[in-house]
Amino acid sequence: MAAGELLVVAIDIGTTYSGYAMSFADDKYTIHAILGSGNRNPTRVSACPTPNKVPTALLLKPDGSFHSFGHEALNHYNIEIEEEEQKHWIYFSRFKMKLHHTANLSRTTMAVAVNGKELPVITVFAFALRHFKEAAINQISTYSAHDVDPDDIKWVITVPAIWDDGAKQIMREAAYEGGLVSKDHEERVVIALEPEAAALYCKSVNLTSAAVPNVECTSLAYESGTRYLLADLGGGTVDVTVHEVQSDDLIRELHHATGGAWGGIYVDQNFVQLVESIFDKKSIEKYRREHRGDWVELVSIKFESAKRCAQEDGTLYVELPHTFHDFMKDEEKKPVKDCVNRFGNPDVRLARGSLSLQYPEVRKLFEPVFSNISSHLKTLLEKVPGVKFMILVGGFATCALLQNYLKAEFEKSFRLRVVVARECSLSVVMGSVLFGHNPLAFLSRRVKYTYGVESSRDFVDGVDPKSLRTYGDDGKAKCIKTFTVFARKNSEIEIGHEIIDTFSPLCSDSKEVKVIVCASEDENPRYTTDVRKAAVMLLPMPDTAKGKSRVIKVFMKFGATEITVRSEDLSSGNSVGRKVELDFL
Structure with a gap:
């Protein structure tokens, strides 16, 4: 770190969930991460609990000023604001994918809120970054007996390695607009590539811990000469890199970062298509317009929670909002249960107000996404021989169905070990803190x-x-x-x-x-x-x-x-x- 920089704060704005973490220069492995309850705990890399991130949800007041981010934004929009008033409030979620899907990014590229209101995507990210900056500064005094000047902070912002240079520049300019630093001090903002950061976290866990699940296997992944593939399986994108550990403990990249839009939200899209098939598509579109908050809750909370708990041969239960039952009874002239029965699929039922999906139907939601991931990984492994470990990180990597699928697809046919990183949903933000302390941990890139x-x-x-x-x-x-x-x-x-x-x-x-x-x-x-x-x-x-x-x-x-x-x-x-x-x- 440069002289005068006392600590590193890393901000990870994900497609579905976001968070921040920090550590001081004199104790870089003691990383403080935000907890979902709003409390913060210092956690050593060697013994980190499982802090939850907050939803990537930004709420602006009708006049365009900031109201809240995360759980507060989600709850206020869905619960506190009357449905008739929701159309005036400006609610953004999952806006990160705008930077992946837009071919020719510019400073005027717009992000679209739930109510159709548009704002420059740079400004949307700036609101989010400013929120995390203020949260981090408010917490610094908890960990230090001395006052820390904002000029003593190095900020690290995570981005997918597959992003274009223009998307990285948007994040940097959003950091300026969000007040992290002024452009005159651009050196205090560092861009970290998400799979690289996760690799540093996994490596540091192994070097400092003796009681980590799979520690024997993952420690071997960082022995000199070992080649490993790291797949960052996020909500929006899958980001893949292949590394080789060098004798001097540095990391060499063997292939340029690759990946695509095959994250967990595409399972969500398949679920939405299923709902539109069960009921009338026009009715669903009308429900989304008239009950914006409840629709967001159904897809972003109810199904998201169910999705992460999906098991092979298990049943997936997705609770439907009470407004959904009332709306469909008025719109379809029959109760939701009759609509589900009319669909005629024995693997889709209604059970106590929830959609009950049997495993054959659950598999249909996941398999198209899994297939895209698998096909890409196979192509990459054929180009880079000698890979011994596949390390899975990211929020989507917590899905047991995906873990088992990849183990079945790759362990025997490619003679490698598939390892799920400890605290895989936090590996990027925790590793980004380490990257801020040591940006020269990598020997080379492609x-x-x-x-x-x-x-x-x-x-x-x-x-x-x-x-x-x-x-x-x-x-x-x-x-x-x-x-x-x-x-x-x-x-x-x-x-x-x-x-x-x-x-x-x-x-x-x-x-x-x-x-x-x-x-x-x-x-x-x-x-x-x-x-x-x-x-x-x-x-x-x-x-x-x-x-x-x-x-x-x-x-x-x-x-x-x-x-x-x-x-x-x-x-x-x-x-x-x-x-x-x-x-x-």
Whole structure:
């Protein structure tokens, strides 16, 4: 940690649940985590209880000001506010997935509340981050006899490793808007990749504990030379990384992070589709409009709780709100039980006001999601041989059905051990605290895309398309819009390694050079015509004395959790490097 930083506070905003944790620099393994009851307990990594997170629920007043977050937001919206008034209140839940599903993120990307009200997604995250900042600062005095200045805090914000650079930038800018730090002190905000953070937590548990379930197995996963796959199974996404432990105890990434939208909420979606099949879809849509709070409670609380307790060959009971029974009796002209009987599926019944789902029907809700996860993991394991352990973390990893499914699919066929991490729903936020103390715990990372810039070169007949041919002042044929690579997809780059290139201005009086950074899914892109314009890089060159002969050297780091750039203006004689803004939005 930098001088003056006394503690690390990590904030993990998940799709369904969120939380924060902290520890002091002089005792980094004593991590204080929020408890679902509202109390906080100091817990050592070696002997951590099971604190609950809070629902990712943000409630704003009708005028747009902050009201509450978490359980308070959920309860106030569902219980305290009259149904007729709910349409005026601005309630957001599961807004994290907006950053995964939006192809071209920008500062104007909007998140949609339950009542249809839109706010910039940066602002929504800023409200959440500000809430956790205030909660953390209020608790710091509980753990320290000395006053802690907010400037003494390093903040760590978790993000899925599969997110694009633009999504990471939105989280960073939300931290500024939420008041964690000002942009002038950006170094006090660190972006942590969720599966990496979880790996650090699992590793630290094993190194400091002698009484952890599966400790023998998980300790072996962190022996030198061992390869393991870590799957962060969250509410929205599945985030997968493959690591190898080095002899110096550092961790090397063997494949760039992969994954997809196969989290627990997609089981929820299958449940909603089942409800729409049992009853009339238009009736369900009307119920959702007229009883917003009860619908949120049905899916986000009632079914969520039942889902986590699902067992093989067991029955899943989902309690229906009393308003649901009354509404369907008026809308369908018959009681809910008759509607369920009309559905004609013996595995779906009504039992004392609850939907009763027998295991064959339960399996239908889960298996499409499980299949997507399994297919992806098999493809990855075929690319990276020698993996001995599959470590499961994240809230969805608490689901016994998923645990058993993955063990059956992989332990024999791939000759590896499937291990469920201790306190798997907390491994990300706890590990992010450790990452804040030691961001150099990783030896190297793999590049997610091929990054480069647009340039021109000599035209190659029979290879380059004629549509990209042009002629220079010397009459030679040139190929425009060619892709010059800085870092290639899935290439291994050590932490701290800099890739160096030089640029010159096109005009003699230009005081900056504008560089468009491109990103491609291909490892060997030849042209920029079919790639994504990922970012804009502005290189300052205020001294124009040497005109177009000026040269600026650029140093790019692709091995950290965020891409960073600095530059040196060689022509001006000023060799002092300065940070370069890299705008992915």
